[in-house]
Amino acid sequence: MLSYFFTIVFSIFAVVCRFQCYNIVYPYRKAETSLEHLINERVKNIQISGIRKFFNLVGGMDDIVSLTIGQPDFPTPDHVKEAGKTAITDNYTTYTHNAGFLELRKAAADFVHSKYDITYSPDSEVIVTVGASQAIDIALRTVLSPGDEVILPGPVYPGYEPIIHMCQATVRAVDTRASGFKLTADLISKALTDKTKAVILPYPSNPTGVSLTEAELKDIADLLRGKEVFVIADEIYSELTFDMPHVSIASFLREQTIVLNGLSKSHAMTGWRIGFLFAPEAIAKHILKVHQYNVSCASSISQMAALEAVSAGINDAVPMRTEYKKRRDYVFDRLANMGLDVIKPDGAFYFFVAIPDYIEDSSFDFCYRLAMEQKVAVVPGSAFSEFGEGYFRLSFACSMEELRKGLDRIEAFFKTTNK
Numbered sequence: 001m002l003s004y005f006f007t008i009v010f011s012i013f014a015v016v017c018r019f020q021c022y023n024i025v026y027p028y029r030k031a032e033t034s035l036e037h038l039i040n041e042r043v044k045n046i047q048i049s050g051i052r053k054f055f056n057l058v059g060g061m062d063d064i065v066s067l068t069i070g071q072p073d074f075p076t077p078d079h080v081k082e083a084g085k086t087a088i089t090d091n092y093t094t095y096t097h098n099a100g101f102l103e104l105r106k107a108a109a110d111f112v113h114s115k116y117d118i119t120y121s122p123d124s125e126v127i128v129t130v131g132a133s134q135a136i137d138i139a140l141r142t143v144l145s146p147g148d149e150v151i152l153p154g155p156v157y158p159g160y161e162p163i164i165h166m167c168q169a170t171v172r173a174v175d176t177r178a179s180g181f182k183l184t185a186d187l188i189s190k191a192l193t194d195k196t197k198a199v200i201l202p203y204p205s206n207p208t209g210v211s212l213t214e215a216e217l218k219d220i221a222d223l224l225r226g227k228e229v230f231v232i233a234d235e236i237y238s239e240l241t242f243d244m245p246h247v248s249i250a251s252f253l254r255e256q257t258i259v260l261n262g263l264s265k266s267h268a269m270t271g272w273r274i275g276f277l278f279a280p281e282a283i284a285k286h287i288l289k290v291h292q293y294n295v296s297c298a299s300s301i302s303q304m305a306a307l308e309a310v311s312a313g314i315n316d317a318v319p320m321r322t323e324y325k326k327r328r329d330y331v332f333d334r335l336a337n338m339g340l341d342v343i344k345p346d347g348a349f350y351f352f353v354a355i356p357d358y359i360e361d362s363s364f365d366f367c368y369r370l371a372m373e374q375k376v377a378v379v380p381g382s383a384f385s386e387f388g389e390g391y392f393r394l395s396f397a398c399s400m401e402e403l404r405k406g407l408d409r410i411e412a413f414f415k416t417t418n419k
Contacts (some may be wrong), residue, residue, distance in 0.1 A: 010402070016200075046091045046162045050073065053391075054367060056227025058377040065376045065406040067394045070206060070349065072268040074323075077316050080267060083308035087301045096300050098292045102296035104307045108276050111310040116238065124281040127291055128298045128306070132236045132262035132275035137163055138290045139258050139277060140198070143230050144169040148197035153183035155352065155381060155388035156378045157206040157234075169197065175387050180343060181208040181352065198230040201249060204237040207384045207393040208352040209328075209345020214247045215285025221252035230283075231257045238276075239266035239317035241347040255280055258287070265348075266317040267309045274298060274306040324349050327396040327403060334407045335394075340412055349397040355390055358418060363389055371414075374409040 036044075047053075055068045073330035075081075087093075099105060105122035112118050120126050121178065129135040136159060143274030146168035152160055161171050163405070172191050176183055188199055201220070204211045212220075224231060231249055238261060239244040240247045250257040275298075279287060329349060330343070335342045353368050363380040370392075371377045381391030396403055 004017050008251060016052060024202055029358070040166075042166050042168070045397060046165070049158050051158065051379050054377070054379055054383065058369075058371045060373065061371065061377075064371065065402055067396070067398065067403070067406050067410060068377050068379050069397075070265075070348075070395050071270050071397060072265060072320065073398050074268040074320050076268050076272070076303070077309070080305050080309045080316070084272070084301055084305035085327075087304035092300045092304050094300060096128075097295045098297050099126065099177070099288055100298055101300075101303050101307065104128055104303050104310070107307055107310045108290055109278075110246075111314060112259070112261070112276075112278060114314065116248045116251065118248050118254065118278070120278045121281065125279060125284050127277040127279075127284060127288055129262070129275040129277055129291065129363070130297055130298050131273040132234065132260050133159060134235065134273075134291075134295065135260040135262070135275045136232075138287050138294060139232055139260065140164060140169075142283075142287045142290050143232075143258075144197055144199070147195060149193060149195040149310055151183075151188055151191045151199040153187075153200070153202070153205075154386065155181070155207055155384035155391065156200075157202055157369050158383060160202075160360055161385075170195075172196070173385060173387065176205075177387055180338040181205060181210045182212060182216065182222075184216060185223045188220060189223055192227075192229075196229055198232055199224065199234045200234065202234040204241060204246070204345070204347025205350075206237070207350050207379070207381075207388065208343065209348045209350045210343060211241060211244070211246070211346040212249075213244070217247055217249045218252055224256060225253060227256075229256065232260065233257055234260045236260065236262050237265050237348040240321055240324060240349065242321070242328060243346055246347070250278070258283060263309050266320075267313060268320065269279050269302075269305070269309065272299075272302040272305055274302050292323055305328055309367060312327060319340070324396065328398060330400065331394065331396050331403060331407065332358060334411070338411055340414075349395055351394045352384075352388075353390060353394060355381075356414070356418070363392055369394055370410065370413055374413045376406045376409040378410075 058064055078283045105126040109120045109122045120287040140163045144167035149172045150164050150169055164171050174187050174191050185382040227410050231413045233249050249258050263269040332344050342351055363382045367378055367380045379393040381388030
C-alpha cells in the first residue's frame, strides 16, 4: 500500500517537473498566448465578412441549397485556361514589371476603351492587381490619411469599410434605401464635408444589383468636378449589365477618378486573382508604390491567361450575361409572385429582398431559420451595413435547377410563416 502511494506521488512529481522543464526549454510557448493585446486595435476590431461567416455556418449542412456566394457557376473559358497552361510550359514563371506585363496593360487599356470609351496610357496609368480586392486596398491606402472621410453608400459590399478604418479614416455611410439603392448627387451633396477625401461608387452594386444611369453619373461628376475629392469607381460587374450598357464615371470625371475592375466576374476567373486599376498618371504613380511593397506583382501565369481573356476573349462575358439575364427574370417573377418587395437588378447577379413586416426576426435570425427549416441559404442583409438590416441577399450565380429548388423552399417558408 505504501509503495503504491509513493508510486503515485512520484508520478505526479515527474509530470510537474516535466511541465516546468518544458516551460524553461520552450519559454516562447507562453508568449504565444499572451501577445494578442499588442495587436493593432483597428485590426482586432475588424469582423470577418458577414457573407463568409454565414456561408461557413451553413456550408456543411446536408441537402443545403446555397444562394449565398457571388461566384460565377461557369468555368473559366477553355482558351483562357489553355493560355495559362502555355504560360507555365513557356516558363512565364518569374517576376513581372510591378504594374504587370506591358502587353497585358495595353490589352486592358484597349478593353476599357472599346467597351466604355475611357482612355488610359498602358505605360503609366494601368496597374495589374491581385484581384479587384487588392485594387481597393491600394487605392484607399494611397489616397487616405488619418482624419479623412469617405462617402460610402449603404447597403454595400463589406470590403471597403475595414480598409478605411485601418487607414484611420472615417466612413460617412449614406442611406440609399429611399433612392432605390442609388448614391445620387443629391445624397452625396448632403454628406460632403471639408474632410471628405473620397466617394466610392460601386456600381453595378453588390448586394443590390442596381446601376447608375448616364444622367445620374453626369450629375455626380458635375457636383464633384473641381473639388479635392477622389472618386473610386468599383466597376467589377461592368460586363454583367442587363438592360443598359455600363457607363463609367471616368468618362465625365477622369482627372479625379480611380477605376477598379477585373476578370473574376466577367470571365469567371475568381481563383486566377487578376484585377485592374486605371487612374491618371499623377495618381497611378503613387498607387504603384503601395502596390509594389504590397505584392511586388500579380501572378505571371495568371497575367498571361488574362491577356488571352481581354484580347481574344473580349466578348466572353456575353453568353454568361445572357444566361444571367434569364435567371434574373425568372427569380424576379418568382419573388414578385410571393408578394416580396424587391427591386429588379440592372446588373451583377444579386437580389436584395426586403423581409416581410410580419416576420419579426433580425435578418440574421431570419436567414438562420430559413436554413434550418427549409435547407436554403441566403445572406443576411446586416452583412452589408446597418442599412441592410431587414433584407436578405440572394445570388443567382447558380444553375436554374438550384434556383428553382431554392425558391420553392423559400416560398414554402413564407407560406408556413404567414399562417
